[in-house]
Amino acid sequence: MTKARKAEAVAREMYEESREIAVAAAGALSEGKGEDIAVLDLSALPSCADFFVIATGNSVVHMRSLTERVLETLAKHGFRNAKVEGQESTSWILLDYPSVLVHVFSSEARNFYGLERLWGDAEIVNWHQESGPNGQVDIPV
Numbered sequence: 001m002t003k004a005r006k007a008e009a010v011a012r013e014m015y016e017e018s019r020e021i022a023v024a025a026a027g028a029l030s031e032g033k034g035e036d037i038a039v040l041d042l043s044a045l046p047s048c049a050d051f052f053v054i055a056t057g058n059s060v061v062h063m064r065s066l067t068e069r070v071l072e073t074l075a076k077h078g079f080r081n082a083k084v085e086g087q088e089s090t091s092w093i094l095l096d097y098p099s100v101l102v103h104v105f106s107s108e109a110r111n112f113y114g115l116e117r118l119w120g121d122a123e124i125v126n127w128h129q130e131s132g133p134n135g136q137v138d139i140p141v
Helices: 001-031 060-076 107-113
Strands: 035-042 052-055 081-085 094-099 100-105
Touching: 001 035, 001 052, 001 060, 001 094, 001 100, 052 107, 060 094, 060 100, 100 107
Parallel strands: 052 100
Antiparallel strands: 035 052, 081 094, 094 100
């Protein structure tokens, strides 16, 4: 196998892992009753991540609960490297996994920032099809 093919295989494996993280995060948000959950595939665009996962919480307590649910779900699968920004915020909490950014917004902040509009060229992932019947996904460890 040539170096180029090895690099391509590694990049594909990393992409698939990122996609699994994004789908699992969306499932965790769904289990926590997050609203308007969207997964955007940014891999074909110049961006800071391969995926955005976006959800709305209906209160500050709900936003924090959603954040904790995602952290716990992904930690169970070995992904403990998230940086958390805005934990005390009342409008936007960000979980930064190296290739997946999970945004938990208040309704007002989500409308104001409009990430789906800003990243309108991104592919929208139908994460429901990739997750189990309860929004769960099996992530190989």
